[in-house]
Amino acid sequence: MLRQLSDLPCLPRSSSIIVAALAQCTRLLSTTTSSSSSSSSSSPGLFGIKRLQSPGDFPRWAEDAKSRCGELVGQVLAAPPDASVVRLVDDISDEMCQVYDSAECCRNVHAEPAWQKAASQACQLLGDFLAEINHHRGLYDKLKQAQAAHSASAAAAASSNPADAQLSIGAQLLSRAQLAKFCPETLVVASKYCQDFEKYGIHLTSSSQRAEVARLLALNQHYPARFNAALADHRQLGSTAVPGRLLPAEWRRAAGATGRVSVPLDGGSVHHVLVHAEDEAARKQVYLAGAAAPAANLALLDDMLACRHQLAQLLGYPSYAAFKAADSTLAGTPEAAGSFLEDLAGGCRLQAQQELAALSRLKQQHTGAAGAVLQPWDQDFYTRQLALSLPQHADAAAAAAPYLVLGSVLGGLSELLQRLMGLQLKRRQLGPGEGWGAGLLKYEVVCSRLGLLGTLYLDLVARPGKVPSSGMLYPVKCGRELPGGGYQQPVLCLVGNLASSNSSSSSDLSGLPLSWREFKTLLHEMGHATHSMVSRTKYQHVWGTRCSQDIVEVPSHLWEHFATDSRSLALLARHADTRQPLPPQLARQLAGLSSATPALELQQQALLSLVDLVYHGPQLPSEAGGTSSVWSSLASKQGSFLPPPGTCPQARFSHLTIYGASYYSYLYARCLSEALWETHLAADPLDATAGHNIRQLLLEPGGALEPLDLLTAALGGLACREHVLHQRHKGWCPNPQSLLRSVEKGLVVQS
Template sequence: MAQRFIIRDGATKHDMMVSDEGGHSQQHNITSQQAGRLLFCSQHKNIGFAVASFNTKPNKLLSLQFTANGSTGLFGLPELQEPGGFYLLKENAIIETQDLVDECCSHNRSRKIVEVFDELSDTLCRVADLAEFVRIAHPQPRFSHSAEDACIAIGGLVEKLNTHRKLYDCLSDVVHRGDKFPTTDVDKLVAKLFLFDFEQSGIHLSDENRGKVVGLNESILTLGQHFMTGTLQPRAIPKVNLSQNIRQHFAIDGDNIIVSGLFADAHMELTREAAYKIFLYPDPHQEHLLTELINGRHTMATLCGFSSYAHRAVNGSLAESPEFVVSFLKLLAKEIMPRAKKDFAEMESMKKSQYAKSRSLAPWDVPYFTSQARRSKFQISGSDLAPYFSLGAVMEGLSNLLHSLYDVTLQLQEPSNGELWANDVYKLAVVHGSEGVLGYIYCDFYERQGKAHQDCHFTIRGGKLLSDGSYQSPIVVLHLNLPPPNWGTPSLLTPGMVENLFHEMGHALHSMLARTQYQHVTGTRCSTDFAEVPSILMEFFALDARVLATFARHYKTGERLPTQLVEKMVASKSVFGASEMQLQTFYSLLDQRLHGEERWESSTTTTTHILEQVQNEYYGLPYVQNTAWQLRFGHLVGYGAKYYAYLVSRAVASWIWQQYFSQDPFNREMGEKYREEVLSHGGGKPPRAMVGEFLAREVTPHNMVEALMMDLDHKKVRVESALSL
């Protein structure tokens, strides 16, 4: 896989922010200055209107008439009235790119080189990221195909830039010797980020080694694609090998049993055990693909001057080094062990009470008894709570929270003809009380046929300071899969959907509230372990009883969600939190071991051998012989050497919550401080130093683990309190 230096590695990961259980991408100005209808306000007189606005679908059917007179085109771009407009956008970007490359390489350059590079990045991102979203999300094939062609064309252009030696030399000279124009710390940091992204393709190496890096990148991409395909493949075994009393629980194809997952919710233990052992049985081909992938990454990283692939992946992050990551994870593993042991003891007790001939707790039991405990302890379900979480009520709660914290309101805007890709998309302007419009959020909330089943945040255009002193407003899309309203019933959300919506809005706010000089580091365009901090912090607000009390009410009667139900709902999310955190720690340590300097003991060591060692040392339940769950773990492709980021992000978000918002989740002073000192900088400041300054305490493994342990202790108290109601 050839790395992109203009659309940098860190940016491409987060320009499409995907919700992840373990946890899991810049655009054109919308020129319409239509006065938006005020959608949300804290005054009670506007509450009904706010709920009504989101409890019915938009009905602007004309927005789909892409060829009608007066159409502005997708996202307000006149070029995109028709699919062929992508050709024009692409050609213009190519011309502008050449002019900017010439400017970078000119002896008569009249501005800082980092300013030229950022404009070059912005020129390519505004086409590439827009096209990537349309390729994925547009329901009409003619638009998605044209967008895909633009993606391929821009990708080819970036490949040429990756090998443009003169362009690299000009940037490298400025980074190492200084620019001929005065530069700031931000200028220097962003220039270094551009240089690092440039060098990931090996342009600074000899011709021979650069060719090796290019070949390795392509091989790694192919191996990753094949490995991902293999993670989803069902496993077939002769049905005679399976006990007759559980065969009916699986699909049967002739003489074979087909096992397509772990059957974690199956009541019979034998069914769960069989599914676990069959589905996770080691696959030699998957083992080969993963080994070749990891070895290829290591070789590529060392060719580029890194000690390991982990050093390459963590460079420039909040953690800054694999040594910091491993120190944090090992300390966390030590601290979490006694708490997780108590969780497992309770699960084992549940198992003994449920089964007459019970065996010891096993890995296939953990998801089942976690789910059982949440239901049995609190006697609530998502369907019981959904009537209190209409989409309109949740959006009202979000808006009131944003107004309290940041003096921000959301204004529902009437889209121009042709601006949308589907007729059920909402357009919001994010408006600050004194700064005016900060940016635009397009809310593609409802599930529909052919729509990707992932909750995502897409950056369509990044914010940046323009040469005339104005600011290029960011544009993002929130891409969810909520049930649509029907037959007079609004879209009703489960608590998990509410949490996901808050999470994705956290990403959007990072883009909206950032005010960076350069788009290359705006909003979520920062390291993985810092990009998730704002979104995870929003989950704390979503699970706070005081916040929920402001908007959770029955869509028919207007009745508030009873306090006891609020407490039980929040507590249910905290059940067995220690064992869940231990599992994430174990996953992260395995990922670091596979990608670190000390990866293999000998040439005969396999990833499964390493799995067994790490699991037996750091997880509370022993490894099950002849299983290899890592061969089903697709995150090793997308988050190689970065899976730890979820825990680091959660630690920092917990720390921020405890220090600034736990006492008062509506505190304007704290909200504005958080925006000014953290969100506004995007990736424009070294994240660890920035977080440390904000928290007035050094970010160390010990301090982060302490924050996570405090969070677990609070959750334990929450569970005990709810059980006493």
């Protein structure tokens, strides 16, 4: 999952990919870093950045970047209104991104508090400076002048005598040489930079309106931070005392003298009880208590939605959903996305009802009560029971363990990438001071045609002070064409908590087994990493995953399909000792164990996406009975359960803060990846021609092409596009039929 950390035009699309579980290759280095050791002059520096030898280098680098950007601003203002303006603004963006992105990664992963503190200081220093850049009218005006000069000059050139060496209708017209430097990507990037400035209200004529936009933008960062902090605050989440005899065995040991266990209401604990507790009373108690907390988030949600609504209207949009959709998305309008979600929910309704009936029968058999009714707190428990009841599924995980070990999977992934795209993952040793904790790996991504593409670090060991998320992909350095020639090689850091620091003491996790879900997640995240590594853009602003929100997840979902074909699985999942491929029958069992009710899961995701759109629509929920009333109304039409009285699932829906009117993008990506798989890889998932087309048409352009143009090319042209994309409500949405067919048959491994 990809989260945008958009703060400014100069740092507009710095992104972190949120994952569930990650993987790495063969040997794990046990590398601990200290300030004293990293000060060696022979050290390559943290993340391979030579100037990061000690913690104090981060704030010094931030100050240097501010000074350099000040010089670049002066160059922009003095430049003629031509393509050099776009390049200079991108230079500012890259200068700031290199410091900010590496500092953001460091403060979340470094084992030493001194480094974390220094990186946080650098982020703060840049944040204050970037607020000035965001509202720099001179930069915005110069970009608009460059756009106007290009438009006028292009029109004049079309009607002028081609023999003329110089166009001469007004002072702002460009020479033919200047005009030629406006390539299509330059025009796209100029437009995107202007749009980013306008998100901060720089185009508004009233100073009071601009000040109000600035205030609302600050609040729009404040509310999500508080909302998500509450989800990690045990004091706000609370706990509920459950009789120990009703809980799974692993909980009973915590029973006190009263025989009751205090179950914390964090997401992990609640989920564990709902999945594993045999007793319905225990599940019900924990579900109801968890779904009513944290209560403080209800007011925060109302405030956040009101803030976003007011911001959108100040910027000239009827709703925050319309504001987000206008940001170069495929959907184009929230109505197009909403229409797609309704079609998808309707298309899976019958199968969802059938799956719900199967769960109801299981409950009746389990309880011995013919009239037992399935309740919301029953779904997770009986979904697991359904999966375990399928033939031989109970032993599938154990049988698959030798085939899904870390080293073997990553070795197979490297071979897959080499066959498809001529890429290799080459293991390299970390130098002194280059790492930030124990158990790190460094890979160079090498192309048979272009040579070294970039560097990928893997940090999969949980340790104190490390970001508690299950995983993220940090862009430490973005790719782009260098002004003096050559290409800036990207640096990525793939961070997860696959292993604990205790289990990594041997410094070799190559034999660590992955679950099927972790295996698929690895493929998903390597789709993101590959997208970034092979992207070849002129400007870093549109490099790799810095593209439309409803496009960015397409490559990662496409990569998951390699787990559905026996030909690609023969490379990816091989027995650690015999090297035999994972038997397709076993893969089918694992897939069923992972998702026994695919239609119910799809229905729930469609419902959550609709909630997200409606909450951010033209009518505030507070004007329509409240967020709980809106949720219940949508669930009655598109879901399988109504929220029980007293519960508020919206208080735990953190994607409202991260995505804000764009959660639908995951379902867009699932549909589009199905179509791309059928177009290019279904016939042969190892075909080099197909791999070349995916690389050239889908991955290399990054965000340099508008979403519709990118997909038209990737799908094989207009005729093919018509079968995949529909135009509705002045926007575009995918045909859901391919995804619905996939859900209908389940995740079947094709032999």
